[in-house]
Amino acid sequence: MEGLGNDYIYVDAITQNISYDKDWITKISDRHFGIGADGLIALEKSDTHDFKMRMFNSDGSEGKMCGNGIRCLAKFAFDHQFTNDTHIRFETLSETRIVDLKEEDGQITGAIVDMGKPELKTSLIPMKSENETFVDQPIEIDGTKILGTAVSMGNPHFVIFVDQMPDDIETLGRKIETSSYFPEQVNVEFVEVINHQHIKMRVWERGSGETFACGTGACASMYASYLTKRTGDHVKVTLLGGDLNIHLNEDHHIMMEGPATTVFEGEI
Numbered sequence: 520m521e522g523l524g525n526d527y528i529y530v531d532a533i534t535q536n537i538s539y540d541k542d543w544i545t546k547i548s549d550r551h552f553g554i555g556a557d558g559l560i561a562l563e564k565s566d567t568h569d570f571k572m573r574m575f576n577s578d579g580s581e582g583k584m585c586g587n588g589i590r591c592l593a594k595f596a597f598d599h600q601f602t603n604d605t606h607i608r609f610e611t612l613s614e615t616r617i618v619d620l621k622e623e624d625g626q627i628t629g630a631i632v633d634m635g636k637p638e639l640k641t642s643l644i645p646m647k648s649e650n651e652t653f654v655d656q657p658i659e660i661d662g663t664k665i666l667g668t669a670v671s672m673g674n675p676h677f678v679i680f681v682d683q684m685p686d687d688i689e690t691l692g693r694k695i696e697t698s699s700y701f702p703e704q705v706n707v708e709f710v711e712v713i714n715h716q717h718i719k720m721r722v723w724e725r726g727s728g729e730t731f732a733c734g735t736g737a738c739a740s741m742y743a744s745y746l747t748k749r750t751g752d753h754v755k756v757t758l759l760g761g762d763l764n765i766h767l768n769e770d771h772h773i774m775m776e777g778p779a780t781t782v783f784e785g786e787i
């Protein structure tokens with residue numbers, strides 16, 4: 520399934536016994552020797568919520584949240600008749616996430632997700648810094664200062680505003696991802712502000728490299744843009760794979776709306 524081209528292999532871990540073996544996840548995620556995906560996402564039972572989401576990057580590392588993935592996982596649960604409710608509460612390795620599925624002509628085409636409140640405290644992101652928060656501040660990479668904003672959306676992000684989108688995001692993305700500032704690595708977003716309601720973003724994801732889109736990254740970028748007054752609180756985020764509409768609601772929760780699509784189904 521894919522959400523804006525951010526594709527994962529979705530597995531039912533309710534009726535099947537799945538072992539989240541790192542090598543197996545890496546192998547099936549491989550685009551040449553496997554199925555090909557940005558990683559694997561599993562639907563599990565939960566004692567406290569409707570379902571539990573587990574998500575793994577293509578290198579087999581486990582992430583705590585996935586914005587594009589949770590829309591697809593909700594569609595997966597509905598389409599496979601694990602629920603007939605379009606309002607679904609997920610337990611994740613970070614916090615509760617609530618998904619409202621969108622139905623058009625009897626098909627689930629996407630969802631709006633309550634992505635919770637963004638976290639700015641560096642100790643909780645986690646980021647090594649003496650500052651309590653890190654908003655438009657410099658980190659130093661290979662002797663060069665790079666301004667950015669650190670935000671957690673249940674997973675860590677470092678948002679960098681650029682005047683023009685760079686052609687190569689891999690070199691810098693990888694260096695920041697693995698720099699000593701971020702003890703658990705970080706997802707890196709490059710953001711170009713188009714106007715007060717529209718930003719463009721490319722992402723270097725920890726554990727997966729450049730992907731076509733990142734839901735949590737888009738929310739972190741929207742929040743960093745809003746916080747630094749580059750945009751308002753309703754923003755369209757254009758990614759390589761398409762657009763997400765993101766806004767802050769009255770409780771200061773980030774709401775993200777976007778598509779969810781099944782590509783094919785099979786058996787391994």
Ligand SMILES: N[C@@H](CCC[C@H](N)C(=O)O)C(=O)O
Nearest residue numbers: 582585586587674733734735
């Ligand atoms: N693509 C995802 C985020 C996936 C997890 C991330 N790479 C991490 O390890 O934190 C999204 O849509 O949010």
